[in-house]
Amino acid sequence: MNQKAKIHLKKENPRVNIRNLSIMAILLSVLLLIAAFVYTPYVLLMGLVAVITGVGLEYAFTKIRKRPYKLDAGAFITPLIFVLLMPPQLPLYMVIIGAFFGVFFGKMIFGGNGRNIFNPAITAYLFLLVTFPFDVGASFIDPITGSIVENINLADATFTGTTEQLFGLLLGQYANSIGATFVLGVWIVGAILLFLKVADWRIPLTILISTAVFTAIFGNFYPGQFSNAFVALFQGQLMFVAFFVATDPITAPRTSKARIYYAIGIALITVIIRGLANAAEGIVYAVIIMNAVGPMFEPLEVIQEENTK
Amino acid sequence: MIEFTTFIQLLVASFFLNNIISTYFIGIETLSKLDTKIESVFKNTIALLLVLPFVSVISYLIYHGLLLEMNDLGETLKDYTYFQTILYVFIIIVISLIITSLIQKVFPKLHHYLGSSLKHITTNTAVLGILLLNILSVSSVVESFMFAVMMSLGYGFVLLIITYIEKQLEKAPLPSNFKGLPLQFIILAIIALIFSGFGN
Numbered sequence A: 001m002n003q004k005a006k007i008h009l010k011k012e013n014p015r016v017n018i019r020n021l022s023i024m025a026i027l028l029s030v031l032l033l034i035a036a037f038v039y040t041p042y043v044l045l046m047g048l049v050a051v052i053t054g055v056g057l058e059y060a061f062t063k064i065r066k067r068p069y070k071l072d073a074g075a076f077i078t079p080l081i082f083v084l085l086m087p088p089q090l091p092l093y094m095v096i097i098g099a100f101f102g103v104f105f106g107k108m109i110f111g112g113n114g115r116n117i118f119n120p121a122i123t124a125y126l127f128l129l130v131t132f133p134f135d136v137g138a139s140f141i142d143p144i145t146g147s148i149v150e151n152i153n154l155a156d157a158t159f160t161g162t163t164e165q166l167f168g169l170l171l172g173q174y175a176n177s178i179g180a181t182f183v184l185g186v187w188i189v190g191a192i193l194l195f196l197k198v199a200d201w202r203i204p205l206t207i208l209i210s211t212a213v214f215t216a217i218f219g220n221f222y223p224g225q226f227s228n229a230f231v232a233l234f235q236g237q238l239m240f241v242a243f244f245v246a247t248d249p250i251t252a253p254r255t256s257k258a259r260i261y262y263a264i265g266i267a268l269i270t271v272i273i274r275g276l277a278n279a280a281e282g283i284v285y286a287v288i289i290m291n292a293v294g295p296m297f298e299p300l301e302v303i304q305e306e307n308t309k
Numbered sequence B: 001m002i003e004f005t006t007f008i009q010l011l012v013a014s015f016f017l018n019n020i021i022s023t024y025f026i027g028i029e030t031l032s033k034l035d036t037k038i039e040s041v042f043k044n045t046i047a048l049l050l051v052l053p054f055v056s057v058i059s060y061l062i063y064h065g066l067l068l069e070m071n072d073l074g075e076t077l078k079d080y081t082y083f084q085t086i087l088y089v090f091i092i093i094v095i096s097l098i099i100t101s102l103i104q105k106v107f108p109k110l111h112h113y114l115g116s117s118l119k120h121i122t123t124n125t126a127v128l129g130i131l132l133l134n135i136l137s138v139s140s141v142v143e144s145f146m147f148a149v150m151m152s153l154g155y156g157f158v159l160l161i162i163t164y165i166e167k168q169l170e171k172a173p174l175p176s177n178f179k180g181l182p183l184q185f186i187i188l189a190i191i192a193l194i195f196s197g198f199g200n
Helices: A003-012 A018-038 A041-062 A074-082 A093-108 A120-131 A131-137 A165-168 A183-195 A201-223 A240-243 A256-276 A282-297 A300-306 B004-017 B029-033 B036-069 B082-105 B108-114 B117-123 B124-139 B141-168 B180-194
Strands: none
Touching: A003 A093, A003 A165, A018 A041, A018 A074, A018 A183, A018 A240, A041 A074, A041 A093, A074 A093, A074 A120, A074 A240, A074 B082, A093 A120, A120 A131, A120 A282, A165 A183, A183 A240, A201 A240, A201 A256, A240 A282, A282 B141, A282 B180, A300 B141, B004 B141, B029 B141, B029 B180, B036 B082, B036 B108, B036 B117, B036 B124, B036 B141, B082 B108, B082 B117, B082 B124, B108 B117, B117 B124, B124 B141, B141 B180
């Protein structure tokens, strides 16, 4: 890669862009607000606690390292995404533990915002899932009745994919994590995200298309273990993660070609985990695995390039 | 011949579920020797692939053909399987010496490319670790061969991931207390966290 292309890339896809980060933080807050109507206003409290923990930790850590601290929207994004991935009735102390782990071990020790390798929100999610498997993995709320259910809609056996059920899914009538319940809202906010060019449209589009394709292919080989290719797009956290988490400019690859491979990899791993592994939803694992594998698709110059802005 | 589904299961298991580095934490002393060159990961993995499958088949045969057979012979002495560790070390040294000299004679270019990584095989704890796990988890010679190949590939996979992460972090403003090995272990822990999620 020559110098000119390098400069172009730097201008086109800087890792930390304050405008994009601010828009992202606002849109995530909108999603949280929508979730407060779907569930109870308690989710807003969860969001507030997570944000205070995350920002406070960042401030404290930068001060301990004796560096100047400048608050920007990047500090809000990790706690917000983390809360949106959680089930809607998580005790507050778990929210604090998760946000602390995510910001500290996912972000700060790699050198702060813009340097993290793994998505810090997903790191926090996985840590909580291992530490409190019941509270995080198996106690969701049914939005209509308000009762506690064990599974998200993906693992619900009564869900067969009729038109009525699909509309119910779109309007958020099935249990899921906070951010992913109201699929229509995710669509609208995600469309704004792509329209404002905050996120690269290649990543969500490729994830959705290849998930459908892979589900159809695997469904042929293992009949009965995979849902309908079209229905698979609406289930679980796929939409939310594809639009808001996988597109994270810091952990995703930076060249367009590498981004396509990255998205295809996410879709493949998601489909394999959904159908063949014990875990119900695979996209969270898929994104963080591809965070680690993604750089292998890029030219070495892009990886090593120093980028301070 | 091994079935296709078994093959896929073995693949997923060796890359993610039972990865030698991220699940058993065997062979992590290689991390401290990493020199952030992607080529050296390939060299390590190729050297492992050249030696390990043969060692693993031979140790499988010795374990099932000799050690377990001897158990049934006498009345007084029951269990000879504790000999396995010392026998495996012996096998590793002999086989890797034989293979090294064979490669030197037959493929001098490959030998030149691999350089010192062939010598380091004998001191790599991942080899002995994979052999000991191998005995517990396979039930035929072919499976033992496949297991060794897949485990070596899984080992190379995690090393490659960590090398790429090291490359990305070369110019990052890391906290000085975490620089080097501590950060590597934390990265390894996060990778282990990711991979362990498949199982539950």
